[in-house]
Amino acid sequence: MSYSGFCVTLRECICHDYHFNDVRSGVGMNYLARIRSGHARFCGDDFDLFFDTGDVFFLPMGCRYCSYWEGDEVVWDSFAFSHFPDSGEYPIQKINSSAQIEELFDSLGRAGRVVDSETLGEFYTLLGLCVREMKAQGKPHERIVRRATQYMAEHHEADIAEVARHCRISESGLYGAFRKMGKTPVGVRQELQLEKVINWLQSTDFTVENIAERCGFNSVSYLNRVMKKHTGKTPSHYRKNALV
Numbered sequence: 001m002s003y004s005g006f007c008v009t010l011r012e013c014i015c016h017d018y019h020f021n022d023v024r025s026g027v028g029m030n031y032l033a034r035i036r037s038g039h040a041r042f043c044g045d046d047f048d049l050f051f052d053t054g055d056v057f058f059l060p061m062g063c064r065y066c067s068y069w070e071g072d073e074v075v076w077d078s079f080a081f082s083h084f085p086d087s088g089e090y091p092i093q094k095i096n097s098s099a100q101i102e103e104l105f106d107s108l109g110r111a112g113r114v115v116d117s118e119t120l121g122e123f124y125t126l127l128g129l130c131v132r133e134m135k136a137q138g139k140p141h142e143r144i145v146r147r148a149t150q151y152m153a154e155h156h157e158a159d160i161a162e163v164a165r166h167c168r169i170s171e172s173g174l175y176g177a178f179r180k181m182g183k184t185p186v187g188v189r190q191e192l193q194l195e196k197v198i199n200w201l202q203s204t205d206f207t208v209e210n211i212a213e214r215c216g217f218n219s220v221s222y223l224n225r226v227m228k229k230h231t232g233k234t235p236s237h238y239r240k241n242a243l244v
Contacts, residue, residue, distance in 0.1 A: 009080040012109055019069040029080040031059040032130060034097075034105045038071025047092060056095045056105070058134060061168070062147075063092055077109045079123065089136055089143035096133045101126060141177035144169060145188075148178075152189045156196070156216040160185050190226050197223065201238040208235045 009029070039052045044065040051057050059065075061084075069076075095101075104126040108119070137143060144167050151166045152158060158166075163185060164174040178185050193215045200211045208220050217223040224234055 009078075011078050013074075013076050013078050015069060015074045017070070017072070019074060021067040021069070024064050024066065026062045026064050027059060028061065029082055030061045030084050032079045032081075032095075032127065033057055033059065034077045036075040036077065038069060038074030038076075040070070040074070040076070041068045042066075042092060043068075044092070049092060049094070051094060054097070056097045056101060056130070057093060058090060058095055058130060059092050060090055065092070077105055079108065079126075081123070081127070084127075089138065089140050090131075090134050091137045093134060095130050098129065098133075101129050104129070141180045144174065144177040145181050145183070148174060148185060149188055149192070152185070153192050156189070156193055160189075163189075191230060193217065194227055194230055197227070197235065198238050201235055202241070208239070211235075 034056045035051055035053055037053050039050065042049045042051070042059075042065050044063065047065075049057075053071075061082075104122060108123060108126065138146075147167050148163050151163055155162075160174065161171055164171045167174060169177070174185055178188065196215045197211055197217075200206055200214070201208070204211075206214070208223070212218075212220050212223040215223075217226070220235070227234060
């Protein structure tokens with residue numbers, strides 16, 4: 001359901017025996033979920049978590065994972081939402097439940113709920129209670145910088161606007177996050193590009209022109225300027241050392 005710019009989806013999910021979900025491309029919403037019967041395993045690049053009957057857990061927008069649901073009858077409440085007013089960055093995690101959290105899950109999971117401000121208020125009351133029990137993963141700007149750096153490492157051709165969109169933040173917000181780390185997005189992207197350049201100079205016989213183009217530099221002269229700025233050396237220095 002959606003209301004006044006907020007998007008919240010409340011649903012009960014049921015499957016039998018076994019269910020597999022591949023979301024390695026990244027989930028498009030935040031989720032609060034509760035397993036009513038059965039159990040599930042969530043696996044990602046840096047986590048492997050098991051959730052059992054009665055467990056409440058949080059799944060952040062953008063999280064990449066595969067999930068495996070098992071049981072004679074697997075039933076879970078799945079509450080998806082786009083607007084997360086809290087400024088923290090939270091990884092996927094189990095949430096310590098309480099009687100009030102359970103009551104709100106039961107209330108929101110009832111069929112036929114009317115889409116209105118009361119329902120949204122009830123949902124964000126639930127979210128607020130859950131956030132109190134959740135553990136943040138580092139400071140927000142550190143998480144943004146990690147996410148942006150990983151994306152730039154995988155997409156050297158991406159401009160800063162695209163990186164900001166991937167991080168779901170404005171360009172000015174992206175620059176602000178990097179500034180708190182004493183860096184800039186452009187500078188970090190150049191460092192990542194230079195790592196590839198240096199590796200190829202030392203491990204291949206590609207021409208400097210070819211390597212510059214492959215690594216996102218529009219000319220050898222521009223590559224020379226950037227490399228001199230960051231390393232104090234030129235491409236020929238790394239190529240000569242590789243040949244020794």
